[in-house]
Amino acid sequence: MSSTAKFKTTDAVDFLIVGSGSAGGVLAKELSSNGLQVVVLEQGPRIEPGQFEHDEYWAFNLHALTNNPRQQPTTFRKSENETATIKPTISYGRVVGGGCVHFTTNYWRFHELDFVERSRKGSIPGASLEDWPITYNDLEPYYTKAEWELGVSGQAGANPFDPPRSKPYPLPPLPIKSSGVLMERGARKLGWHPFPAPMAIISEDYRGRRKCMNCGFCEDFGCEWGSKSSTLATMIPLAERTGRCEIRPNCYVHEIEVNAQGRVTGVVYFDKQKRSQRQKAKSVILCANGAETPKLLLMSKSARFPDGLANSTGVVGKYLMFDTGATAGGVFEHPLNDYKGAVVSRIVHDFYEIDPKHGFVGGAGLDARFDLYPAGFALGGFAPDMPQWGIEFKKNLRDFPRMMYTLSHHMALAVESNSITLDPVAKDVWGLPAIRVTYKDHPDTFKSLQFMQDREMELLDAAGAQKSWRFPYAGTDSSVHLMGTCRMGNDPKKSVINSDHRSHDVPNLFICDGSSLVTSGRNQPTETIQALAFRAADRITMLAKKGEI
Amino acid sequence: MNEDSRRAFLSRLLAGAGAVVAFGPLPDFSLAHDHAAAQVNGGENKFVFFTPEEARQMEAVCEQIIPSDDGPGAREAGAIYFIDYALSQTEPHLQPVFRAGLKELAACAPDKFNELGGPQQIALLKNLEQTEFFARARQYTILGFLGNPARHGNRDQVGWKYIGFENPGMFTHPFGYYDAEYLSEKKQNQ
Numbered sequence: 001m002s003s004t005a006k007f008k009t010t011d012a013v014d015f016l017i018v019g020s021g022s023a024g025g026v027l028a029k030e031l032s033s034n035g036l037q038v039v040v041l042e043q044g045p046r047i048e049p050g051q052f053e054h055d056e057y058w059a060f061n062l063h064a065l066t067n068n069p070r071q072q073p074t075t076f077r078k079s080e081n082e083t084a085t086i087k088p089t090i091s092y093g094r095v096v097g098g099g100c101v102h103f104t105t106n107y108w109r110f111h112e113l114d115f116v117e118r119s120r121k122g123s124i125p126g127a128s129l130e131d132w133p134i135t136y137n138d139l140e141p142y143y144t145k146a147e148w149e150l151g152v153s154g155q156a157g158a159n160p161f162d163p164p165r166s167k168p169y170p171l172p173p174l175p176i177k178s179s180g181v182l183m184e185r186g187a188r189k190l191g192w193h194p195f196p197a198p199m200a201i202i203s204e205d206y207r208g209r210r211k212c213m214n215c216g217f218c219e220d221f222g223c224e225w226g227s228k229s230s231t232l233a234t235m236i237p238l239a240e241r242t243g244r245c246e247i248r249p250n251c252y253v254h255e256i257e258v259n260a261q262g263r264v265t266g267v268v269y270f271d272k273q274k275r276s277q278r279q280k281a282k283s284v285i286l287c288a289n290g291a292e293t294p295k296l297l298l299m300s301k302s303a304r305f306p307d308g309l310a311n312s313t314g315v316v317g318k319y320l321m322f323d324t325g326a327t328a329g330g331v332f333e334h335p336l337n338d339y340k341g342a343v344v345s346r347i348v349h350d351f352y353e354i355d356p357k358h359g360f361v362g363g364a365g366l367d368a369r370f371d372l373y374p375a376g377f378a379l380g381g382f383a384p385d386m387p388q389w390g391i392e393f394k395k396n397l398r399d400f401p402r403m404m405y406t407l408s409h410h411m412a413l414a415v416e417s418n419s420i421t422l423d424p425v426a427k428d429v430w431g432l433p434a435i436r437v438t439y440k441d442h443p444d445t446f447k448s449l450q451f452m453q454d455r456e457m458e459l460l461d462a463a464g465a466q467k468s469w470r471f472p473y474a475g476t477d478s479s480v481h482l483m484g485t486c487r488m489g490n491d492p493k494k495s496v497i498n499s500d501h502r503s504h505d506v507p508n509l510f511i512c513d514g515s516s517l518v519t520s521g522r523n524q525p526t527e528t529i530q531a532l533a534f535r536a537a538d539r540i541t542m543l544a545k546k547g548e549i
Numbered sequence: 550m551n552e553d554s555r556r557a558f559l560s561r562l563l564a565g566a567g568a569v570v571a572f573g574p575l576p577d578f579s580l581a582h583d584h585a586a587a588q589v590n591g592g593e594n595k596f597v598f599f600t601p602e603e604a605r606q607m608e609a610v611c612e613q614i615i616p617s618d619d620g621p622g623a624r625e626a627g628a629i630y631f632i633d634y635a636l637s638q639t640e641p642h643l644q645p646v647f648r649a650g651l652k653e654l655a656a657c658a659p660d661k662f663n664e665l666g667g668p669q670q671i672a673l674l675k676n677l678e679q680t681e682f683f684a685r686a687r688q689y690t691i692l693g694f695l696g697n698p699a700r701h702g703n704r705d706q707v708g709w710k711y712i713g714f715e716n717p718g719m720f721t722h723p724f725g726y727y728d729a730e731y732l733s734e735k736k737q738n739q
Contacts, residue, residue, distance in 0.1 A: 054716055055697035062639060070642070178727035213719035224718075334726030339714060341724055374695035374714045379688060389614040389687050390671065394622065400712040401725070 021098015025231020097232025154198030186463030290482030362448030628693025631702025650682025
């Protein structure tokens with residue numbers, strides 16, 4: 001830590017990265033290791049693993065690790081002709097390490113299909129499905145690199161639907177939980193192919209980090225052992241050790257500055273005391289997530305870029321894809337104690353491509369899980385038509401150890417009108433425009449939810465559940481996965497960045513985060529975001545070394 | 550559940566749907582620790598936000614949400630102390646919801662709420678089920694019964710014990726019946 005770099009705001013550093021999360025942490029480590037100077041500006045504070053708490057109130061109500069909608073409100077509407085109203089709509093990691101500090105650690109590669117779905121399926125009415133400008137084969141070495149650099153547990157070859165891989169996982173799967181055993185039993189009866197969930201948690205000691213202790217506080221919590229392979233636990237210490245990278249927390253960037261030649265010169269941000277600061281840089285990389293990245297571009301208006309930076313064709317903020325899933329719960333005869341250990345131990349990819357004869361285009365992965373902590377279980381663990389307070393409700397709470405849930409993870413079809421824009425009225429406590437979300441599921445995505453929930457009920461039944469129930473849904477209106485708003489492509493009319501992550505409009509502005517995604521895979525984007533970040537680091541380093549930025 | 554994003558759903562379960570959003574600077578959480586120390590070092594049963602009368606009525610509401618008929622409930626967990634802590638220390642923006650709600654409750658009760666019989670209390674609360682006050686009362690009673698005891702509710706972990714949850718910070722595998730069975734079958738087959 002003693003060699004951690006400190007840069008002056010007047011130093012024009014090689015790269016300024018906005019956001020220290022899944023992508024930002026990787027790029028910071030890779031670029032600084034390649035001999036380049038890096039300053040990372042992170043909106044949130046730096047919380048060290050020893051400060052993480054097993055406290056639902058801390059994580060959820062006090063938003064210790066995520067954006068606080070009281071400080072940074074969002075507005076929501078279903079279509080462009082409605083007036084958006086204030087409603088918490090997006091959630092993202094707002095600490096050093098970003099969302100991968102508190103993520104569940106599901107670590108799924110996209111399949112070959114996800115990169116070429118438009119060519120395979122043709123035009124879908126109401127959707128803006130596009131092929132990626134890169135293929136699975138282009139990204140495969142970087143999926144492998146992400147798994148080995150960060151530390152991922154899984155079993156290569158166990159999933160018959162897996163795309164080809166050049167190397168197995170570096171670590172064996174985490175212990176199977178009772179929910180995993182029950183899923184295996186149920187799924188096999190139904191002719192499906194359950195397999196050990198690939199998880200970004202180390203099942204054995206790895207590269208100086210301690211293996212998982214099964215404490216059970218993964219989803220929405222930070223790992224005090226450092227066993228969760230967040231960038232905070234892996235990449236960021238390595239970046240700092242190069243002596244060329246400074247991670248600066250509590251910095252809320254609100255403008256990217258450009259010169260008369262249309263090149264980026266640095267950024268303007270609020271520091272912890274809300275004083276305005278200006279950091280100079282030769283190049284800027286946005287890794288701020290699929291909502292904050294387009295917001296920052298849209299706020300960066302100038303005479304040359306009147307509609308926001310990198311937005312000459314009006315694509316910034318469009319094609320937003322949310323995480324979408326259907327869930328069901330079941331009670332079994334014996335205790336599962338599934339709150340112990342990582343959230344998920346077995347998954348199914350049999351429905352990655354749902355047969356179009358069902359009348360819709362869609363696909364989903366499915367997992368067995370227990371992702372509720374005691375208070376959250378009482379607040380939302382039961383179907384709405386079950387008792388929610390009083391003595392019968394209280395008695396049902398005793399089912400806590402005998403329960404598991406299933407959750408499907410769906411392809412969200414990109415729709416042009418689903419978007420991030422700046423709200424014309426609402427502001428955050430810094431006085432910056434609130435994010436306005438416009439979102440309505442594509443009808444096919446909605447149909448796929450119903451289809452998968454039926455499969456979940458079949459699974460719980462086949463696994464021997466004594467009681468099971470569906471959680472009804474009415475359409476996606478909030479999300480923690482924020483994808484597609486500055487997507488990658490060869491055509492500037494339909495995309496914001498090229499396959500090197502360079503913006504079509506500004507040569508020294510790069511973007512790499514959930515916003516880069518052209519399709520949503522099956523709604524587990526983290527591994528793809530991190531594989532893209534490793535690949536982007538190679539591309540950007542090459543461009544920098546050739547003097548082409 | 551009214552939306553299908555489970556992660557977002559889970560985070561909103563606890564934080565509330567945000568029907569009332571107040572903006573402004575966030576409270577200084579170091580004050581919360583002072584409050585904690587004050588409670589531990591004496592005066593444990595004093596209230597900072599609630600008046601004694603409000604606390605009596607509020608506690609009667611908590612006791613209907615999680616009754617004590619079959620074992621420790623909201624009363625034994627000290628849920629009311631968690632709520633007082635949250636309202637006075639960490640989420641003062643919610644104070645008006647509780648203060649106004651208790652007034653409304655008093656206005657629609659024929660007698661003092663805490664002195665009514667159980668069935669009458671339940672009937673009154675059923676009428677208020679759709680209100681912001683009831684939603685918050687339910688949410689904060691549950692947090693006071695099942696939250697981390699460091700926040701002054703869930704005393705002696707009575708809530709956790711009731712549902713069968715432990716928080717030692719690490720566990721060894723197997724965790725439950727079915728994974729233990731799976732491992733022993735695997736051993737037999739070897």
